[in-house]
Amino acid sequence: MKKNINIGIIGVGKISDLHIQGYKNMENVEVAGIADINQKTLKQKARFWEVEKTTLDYRDLLEDKKIDVIDILTPHNLHSKIFIEALKSGKHVSVQKPMAISDKECQAMIDESIKSDKKSRVFDNFLYYPPYIKAKDLIKDGVIGEIKSVRLKSILGYSTDRQSKVNNWRFNEKINGGGKVLFDYGYHIFSVAYDLMGDIVKISSFVENTEMSDGSFLDCPGIIMWNYENQNHGSWDIVRAHKIKINSDYFNEDEWFEITGTQGFIWINRCSGKILDGPPLIYFSKGEINEITFPKEELDWGNSFNIGMKNFVDSIREDFISKLSPTDGMKVFNYCKAARLSSDQQKPISLIK
Template identity: 30%
Template sequence: MVLKVGVIGCGSIAKYRHLIEYSQNSEVEITAVCDIVKERAESAADTYDAEVFTDYKDMLESTDIDAVSVCLPNYLHAPVSIDALNSGKHVLCEKPMATSKEEAEEMIQTANKNNKKLMIGHNQRFVPSHQKARDLIASGAIGRVYSFRTTFGHGGPEGWSADGSNSWFFKKEEAFIGAMGDLGVHKADLIRYILQDEFTEVSAFVEISAKAHSDTDDNAALILKSESGIIGTLAASWAYNAAEDNSTVIYGEKGMLRLEDDPKYSLIAQYTNGETVNYELGAIQSNDEGGQTTTHVINHFVDSILNDTTPLIDGTEGKKSLEIILGALESVETKRICTLEK
């Protein structure tokens, strides 16, 4: 079976991630592309021999496609995904999956009602160093985990987004949140995955300090507490101008794990007995790679459809990661620690 897919939104995330990776999968045919900027859709269509649309509803109604990627500004993720699910399509939606808990729940319910796959594009779970760290923690290699720090920052989406400094990323009515939604939600999902633990409390500071033209946050710092009592920090920033930082450090009873924190070794395990183990597991994906990348997100989504399995980051998982970010926003607004629902 060849899976026929359509891509809604032909900006940078589609151009450098979704379209490239779909085209590299032998079990996929890119059938349709859609963008309100017709030239972008036409450019993608020329490259991948697909049909062009400027209205996603026309695409959903008039083409024979099995699945879609939703690569749109954040405020459109939920409504477009819901329409696609109701039209009988499997959906891979970019993160953050929605702008509210209610939207996320409606997406999950719609996927279940229509018996279709819903996956959220959190790629950090597929990074080899992250998967190895999860295994080491689960095996008890570093004993009880006490704390962590995780961060994701770079100079901002100006050089990445198709619209540069005029991008929707900087417009609150379209983006909903800035660096915390763009980058922080990735790390919220990652730390849940690595620790295999859920978070119960969050406190946050969120600021607009580095992007004068923006009305969305560009610097965020969160303090998190998990069900098992692990406490740690999560930082998301568009103000790391000198170099990208996508590192995570886990502190445990018998040692510590440094993930993507060294230029040569993607994972370094340092133990209290003096032993150090260096792992060369391949570099983490970066926007600086010029688009030639494999996130494994697309292949996993395709496999889940063809093999009828639950995606690793389904709607429920996406919602749990989103709720950490929503809790951080509540903390900022109330100037209190926010308790997250279990």
């Protein structure tokens, strides 16, 4: 029988539903407590998800001996502090992307994770999206030869009522840690860029700021290019197409990726949304085009959370490292920061120490 694992969640705002759903789908896993400073949110979520223990002070969960895992889903400026406290209290810890808001904070998280015998990771759901996982399997099987480049594309369209509007703190750099696009959303993109092809050594970017109707600024459109260690390269093209209605149940953005190898290429045609409502994965190999389809329920973007939650629980039960390790998380943090810096300073940024 599988060992019981009890989860404590800190911050039960918008994204928490997908995390709780993921845990609820698992055998012998229980969401044993939730914490939030907002009493109304706390009550609503406890009622909906039938969680008994609720608290306004997250430290109650850290002190609770019954809880094995802490999942941190708060605004970014709290990630590092809670992550360190949770590890010190003897819990396994998963923290939502982005890792933290400064390199000093990231380093302190790495240091604490090294001291601790508990598991810890930065969670990025893009790494658990089934078409992405399948693309990685194809690459591993040598279907496109030696991988040479990745091209990532983001379209930021307009929100519909169905899609959740992000909270204001996401536009406040003191809390968010950087720009809404390059740093916050960009953490997903650079997680993929790193997970696919390894260490980035140089980044060059050209990013504009767009004034929004409420007077705030969005750090896009932009184009970002980078080199890997072995002369391979990647790029990310971000377009604000605010008249495009994004076909997504979640957010007002969509992405598609192209990975080129010496013998072929792979297109991942969807992630957050489903604008390109065709085969989610297409690859060209040995002179032929192949299409891969998935069952509808597997393809839902929310499913990447189910797989991601399971991966962390499995990493505890089976003793492996769940992505992203804190060291990898800090690399991704540095790429997001370098992308901004390169545009501000109008020069390439070297990441070789």
